[in-house]
Amino acid sequence: MGRYRWLTLIGLIGFVALLPTSLVQPAVRYRAYVSNEYGASITVLDVATDAVIGTIPISGRPGEVRPRGMAVSPDGRIIYVALSDFQPILEVPEDKIVAIEVATNKVVAEYRVGSNPERVALNPEGTQLWAANENAARATGFDLETGRTLGEFQTGVEPEGVAVSPDGRFVYVTGETSHTVTVIDAKELRLVKHFLVGHRPRFVVFSQDGSKAYVSAEIGGTVSVVDAKAHRVVETISLGLDSRPVEMALSPDGKRLYVAGGGTSAVYVIDTATNRVLRTIRERMGRRPWGITITLDGRKIYTANGLSDSVSIIDPESLSVVRSVSVGRGPHSVVIGVVR
Secondary structure (H helix, E strand, O other): OOOOHHHHHHHHHHHHHHHOOHHHHHOOOOEEEEOOOOOOEEEEEEOOOOOOEEEEEEEOOOOOEEEEEEEEOOOOOOOEEEEEEOOOOOOOOOOOEEEEEEEEEEEEEHHHOOOEEEEEEOOOOOOOEEEEEHHEEEEEEEEEEOOOEEEEOOOOOOEEEEEEEEOOEEEEEEEOOOOOOEEEEOOOOOOEEEEOOOOOEEEEEEEOOOEEEEEEEEOOOOEEEEEEOEEEEEEEEEEEOOEEEEEEEEEOOOOEEEEEEEEHOEEEEEEOOEEEEEEEEEEOOOOOEEEEEEEEOOOOOEEEOOOOEEEEEEEEEOEEEEEEEOOOEEEEEEEEEEEE
């Protein structure tokens, strides 16, 4: 090779080295994971095309084993799924959390976290896993690094929603029948308090700065706005007695709260600056939207529609349903995973 060709090659190598990292790294891809409660499976969608690209069987016994709530590791590479049976009287082998690797869509680990886990959450470091044990009125903390249980904590009756504050300090757990939220100190591993919210609280989500939490109340038709430092309700947003709010998702900028109205086949859009409902999305919605999530770039909203076996895809700009995709039987929840 001549001198000038060597210089050209060296120049090209130097140019590539100076390119921004985003131009030389492989593109990040996203997948949506839908837990099918009655199909005992997880449906996987390509977020770029909204096409179904796979189905992960969780059990060969649909109708007996049900995947419900899900959580995502901080890097987006692992999906955690809460499994239980349909007769939650005693703890059985099906009561566990399974971890699915996004890159391979394979179950890579299982964790025992007590009986009948309905929903699950992770701390920001991805080292602690917290589960709401519905039939036992308890929440269980699990250390993913040591493989040991951190503790079991008494909650309200029929705990369902569980979330960890952005600083990793507090765990909030909703009690459906007691209409309460239980606060657990995840650092000191102690029960802090219980406080009342709306009737039949289903789900809880923290604001990105950790100053507030939002709690949906299915029977009350409300969303409680909670001071997450004092652990008390400071405002109640009424969606109407027939609204049936369940899961919620905050936009990446925190300006909008999207609330799945399960029994009403609607999604409620709340302005978090004013705590007022901006829009109710009903047209073309699937039946009983139970789960809801939003992509990391804020461009798409997905709902898991339990009675139409589908996912609705909503455009946040027009606040309208733009597509419906068939998934498995009885979709419960939906989350976004990352392939790097």
